[in-house]
Amino acid sequence: MAQRAGVKIECRGITKSFTVQSDVLHVLSDICLDVHENEFLVILGPGQGGKTTLLNIIGGLMAPDAGEVRIDGRDMYGPSTDRGIVFQQYALFPWKTVEDNVAFGLAMKGVGRDERLAVAHRYIDLVGLGGFEKAYPAQLSGGMKQRVGIARAYTVNPDILLMDEPFGALDAQTRYAMEKDVLAIWQKEQRTVVFVTNNIEEAIYLGDRVVVMSAMPGKVKSSYAITTPKPRNYTDPEFLEMRKRISNDTDLVL
Structure with a gap:
């Protein structure tokens, strides 16, 4: 399969389940997703919705039950220094x-x-x-x-930076400061970033695009291009309108 122009990461039909004791947990179901070169993509969804599992599969730390991940048009097998990971x-x-x-x-x-x-x-x-x-x-x-x-x-x-809810344990003031700093670093370094969060404001503040996932089993529900220039203001009317739209489309408890 040839690489699609401008596409850095391709996820096709990613499905994953885990067996816990005698129960089968269907975590991801038929995830299809493209991430573009130098894009700051945010994956937004509720806890236990498979976001971290998807990130681990992209990072090569875990194999899907079905489907494939391609990087720069090539099949991906296992971890590599072309993908850096920041954990929770x-x-x-x-x-x-x-x-x-x-x-x-x-x-x-x-x-x-x-x-x-x-x-x-x-x-x-x-x-x-x-x-x-x-x-x-x-x-x-x-x-x-x-x-x-x-x-x-x-x-x-790395060509790709994968970030798994890196600010979830921080207080609100520190979290906001870290969001500003990560955005400034990304604008300077220009890497492809996939950032996982369950925080709507954080998703809108950081993302070029926000992909909304459903609760388990995780599926891609919708995708929102965030076109407001960066850095963004949490109280800007466009920001608040986008927050309302995404809030109405998520399984998050607000």
Whole structure:
């Protein structure tokens, strides 16, 4: 199958179930989705709706029961450094400093220490953690830990960044600050981003496009192009109107 022009990720017929004890949970059902080059795509839906499972399948961490994922027109098999992942949990090594956590992926690739630290310091500065290179995770706030995770994902120079509700555990003020920073980094770096959330305002603030998924089994219900220029204002009439439209189309409890 030839690559479609401008399409970075193709999901075709993605279906996934899990067996828990004797019960079969149908998590994803026939997901078909395109993500375009350098697009900031947000997947919005309720908890337990399969969003994280879909992200893990795109990331190569999990195989679908049926369907396929193609990257740049090629079949995808397993994880790769072309896809960086930022998880819900901070997933940092507590015994490593910020710079060594950020440089970990490069260390696994065999990059020399001086070179990998130089690259790590660039992204540490980019996420606003300059001066904390020698700090340990226990010395950081939740928002700072998530910044370390974002810097670590960028350090391996991925074409695609997958973000799984990265701000869900943060307080409202820190979450808003992180949204602004992630948007600024994306505008500077221009990567393809797939961002999972159950927060409508966050989806509209960040996304070029918001894909709404149903409750389990997860299916694509609808897609909304968000054309308001970035950065966006939560109280802008266009923002509020889009929030109303998407709210009426979701299974989220508001």
